[in-house]
Amino acid sequence: MTSAILVQEIAPPQWREQCARSAADGGRFLTLYAADARSAGVATLTAPSTVVRAGFVRDGVIRVLSCVPAGDEIPTIVDLIPAAAWAEREAHDAYGVTFAGHEPLRPLLIHSDDPATWMVRVKGHDAYQVAVGPIHAGVIESGHFRFHVVGELILHIDVRLFYKHRGLERAAEGRTTDEGLAYTQRACAACAVANTLAYAHACESALGLRPSPSLARVRTLLLELERLYNHLHDIGAICAGVGFAPGNMAFAALKERAQRVNHMLTGHRFLFDSVTVGASTWSVGRETLAAAREEVHSLGEDSRKAWHEVLFNASVQDRLVGIGLLPADEVVRLGTVGPAARAAGVPLDARSTGSRLTYPGFEPTIPRHPAGDVASRVNVRAMEVDVTLAMLDELLAQPVEPAGMEPAEPRQAVGIGITESPRGETVCAVELDGVDHLNRLHLRSASNVNWPAVAHAAAGSLLPDFPLINKSFELCYACSDR
Amino acid sequence: MFVLLRALSRLRRDIGLPTPEQRGSLALRLVDSGSCNGCEHELGAVFSPHYDFGRYGLNIVASPRHADMLLVTGAPTTRMVGPLRTAYEAMPEPRFVAALGDCALGRCVLGDPPEFAGPLEEIVPVDICIPGCPPTPETIGRHLVAALEYTRRVR
Numbered sequence: 001m002t003s004a005i006l007v008q009e010i011a012p013p014q015w016r017e018q019c020a021r022s023a024a025d026g027g028r029f030l031t032l033y034a035a036d037a038r039s040a041g042v043a044t045l046t047a048p049s050t051v052v053r054a055g056f057v058r059d060g061v062i063r064v065l066s067c068v069p070a071g072d073e074i075p076t077i078v079d080l081i082p083a084a085a086w087a088e089r090e091a092h093d094a095y096g097v098t099f100a101g102h103e104p105l106r107p108l109l110i111h112s113d114d115p116a117t118w119m120v121r122v123k124g125h126d127a128y129q130v131a132v133g134p135i136h137a138g139v140i141e142s143g144h145f146r147f148h149v150v151g152e153l154i155l156h157i158d159v160r161l162f163y164k165h166r167g168l169e170r171a172a173e174g175r176t177t178d179e180g181l182a183y184t185q186r187a188c189a190a191c192a193v194a195n196t197l198a199y200a201h202a203c204e205s206a207l208g209l210r211p212s213p214s215l216a217r218v219r220t221l222l223l224e225l226e227r228l229y230n231h232l233h234d235i236g237a238i239c240a241g242v243g244f245a246p247g248n249m250a251f252a253a254l255k256e257r258a259q260r261v262n263h264m265l266t267g268h269r270f271l272f273d274s275v276t277v278g279a280s281t282w283s284v285g286r287e288t289l290a291a292a293r294e295e296v297h298s299l300g301e302d303s304r305k306a307w308h309e310v311l312f313n314a315s316v317q318d319r320l321v322g323i324g325l326l327p328a329d330e331v332v333r334l335g336t337v338g339p340a341a342r343a344a345g346v347p348l349d350a351r352s353t354g355s356r357l358t359y360p361g362f363e364p365t366i367p368r369h370p371a372g373d374v375a376s377r378v379n380v381r382a383m384e385v386d387v388t389l390a391m392l393d394e395l396l397a398q399p400v401e402p403a404g405m406e407p408a409e410p411r412q413a414v415g416i417g418i419t420e421s422p423r424g425e426t427v428c429a430v431e432l433d434g435v436d437h438l439n440r441l442h443l444r445s446a447s448n449v450n451w452p453a454v455a456h457a458a459a460g461s462l463l464p465d466f467p468l469i470n471k472s473f474e475l476c477y478a479c480s481d482r
Numbered sequence: 483m484f485v486l487l488r489a490l491s492r493l494r495r496d497i498g499l500p501t502p503e504q505r506g507s508l509a510l511r512l513v514d515s516g517s518c519n520g521c522e523h524e525l526g527a528v529f530s531p532h533y534d535f536g537r538y539g540l541n542i543v544a545s546p547r548h549a550d551m552l553l554v555t556g557a558p559t560t561r562m563v564g565p566l567r568t569a570y571e572a573m574p575e576p577r578f579v580a581a582l583g584d585c586a587l588g589r590c591v592l593g594d595p596p597e598f599a600g601p602l603e604e605i606v607p608v609d610i611c612i613p614g615c616p617p618t619p620e621t622i623g624r625h626l627v628a629a630l631e632y633t634r635r636v637r
Contacts, residue, residue, distance in 0.1 A: 055552035111561055134565050137514055137544035139526050142514045142562055163561045164516045167595035186585075186592060189520030189616065233523070246486035253493055259527075269618065270520055301488070309486045480517040 338424020
């Protein structure tokens with residue numbers, strides 16, 4: 001299997017046709033972003049200043065379509081590929097590209113005082129609005145939800161994020177590939193490994209490097225350690241959402257134990273600074289590894305017992321079944337990824353298709369009744385905790401030693417990396433100049449692509465169920481806003 | 483449920499956190515002004531079974547109107563400056579502000595992008611600094627208990 005990335009230049013009149021063809025050929029839309037054409041090395045001094053790129057993946061082969069807009073305007077693909085909606089809005093706000101036919105092209109990054117610019121108008125008898133955020137009542141990140149409701153029934157939600165937009169992608173431009181890690185890592189603590197690893201994969205694919213088997217193995221270990229504490233946290237959050245304090249506290253304690261294992265192995269509770277580009281200097285003594293393996297085994301036993309109590313608690317389960325529906329056709333239409341996709345029966349998991357990590361014979365976890373409701377999203381996580389525990393048991397039995405890369409392909413200007421974060425497929429694109437500096441860094445996290453799905457899943461539900469629906473996706477604001 | 487409660491009481495016994503000599507009261511409100519979510523995770527853990535700093539009388543309240551202290555995480559972004567000021571102004575006197583984590587302390591690694599609204603202390607007065615990236619639950623808890631003692635003296 002090749003990891004080469006095919007970049008194809010497209011003229012604006014052919015843009016829609018080529019994107020449609022890529023999607024029709026079985027290519028799955030990954031991401032769309034704009035970049036400075038001059039720094040990306042495709043424009044002359046007189047040419048327009050931006051380039052738009054769209055990534056598709058088919059059978060592990062990534063194809064990038066690239067188009068220089070005519071006078072900052074390019075035809076939209078949102079009607080062909082609805083999953084591109086947020087990406088087009090972001091490219092418009094950040095790079096001034098107009099997507100002809102995307103009507104209305106609502107602002108995403110830019111916060112206007114005029115509600116008409118970002119809200120859908122909802123009319124009717126007794127329809128009213130509930131405004132929530134950006135500061136929430138609990139210990140939650142910042143973001144705004146505008147609910148349009150009748151009584152307690154949610155008609156529509158306008159999600160207004162990017163309060164936490166820190167301009168990380170722009171700030172990383174001009175830095176070396178090593179320095180870029182800090183920017184990707186600070187995008188989100190809970191997805192630090194998934195994001196930095198996607199970034200490292202992207203840089204390495206641009207530099208023409210492939211990880212050695214031992215490097216692939218230690219990176220897989222990091223990614224699964226991250227998944228373990230996140231999934232335990234997410235199950236606890238659902239218990240908190242229904243007011244089931246014993247479940248919340250039990251899983252909070254399990255998450256703490258998992259984070260202590262992280263600290264034992266890497267010196268950081270969120271596994272910060274454990275991923276580097278081109279190599280790994282991470283090394284763990286045999287005794288520490290054995291102790292970590294034993295603790296993972298023990299917390300796994302306790303987690304199974306705790307999950308059993310949650311699963312057979314009628315007052316918890318009554319709240320979860322049949323709410324926040326996101327069926328499989330919506331998953332495909334919106335490009336939803338991660339546990340939310342698998343809970344609807346869509347077998348999408350970057351671990352089963354990637355070739356840069358060690359997942360032999362991996363199959364995506366699909367629950368027996370993939371209803372796409374809150375209950376199945378929680379069930380998927382509980383099932384995946386078991387899969388992750390089994391993988392960790394195997395990985396921790398093998399040595400963790402410094403490892404490197406092998407040259408494989410010629411260098412390329414564009415690199416794309418994909419990993420499966422606890423929230424789903426994370427895509428990172430980098431564009432390098434000749435000497436390993438970043439011309440462009442684009443991070444499309446699972447949270448970013450799944451936020452529109454939360455709004456769709458919650459429409460038609462009751463307002464008091466929204467926190468539960470939201471927590472069943474458990475998305476980060478930080479790695480969506482960047 | 484009783485299995486969980488039994489396991490939790492066993493866990494409490496095993497951890498053996500000391501009972502504080504004196505219980506105080508400090509109502510906390512978090513404002514995330516642009517963090518990476520690490521500080522939020524660790525702040526949540528402050529009240530989890532392994533730390534349980536709630537036993538000193540610390541608790542998170544839903545509104546700044548009920549809060550003695552504002553916990554601010556992240557290097558303030560241009561889009562969060564307004565909500566941050568509004569939250570601070572909604573607090574009753576005497577009010578305190580804690581900068582939670584290295585980003586809020588201005589030790590951010592990310593330089594000075596246009597989305598960075600400026601140092602926290604130029605937006606609201608900062609009384610307490612809690613360092614770390616992110617600070618551990620133990621660090622956060624100890625600083626907040628010290629803050630509780632401090633606010634008891636000045637109130």
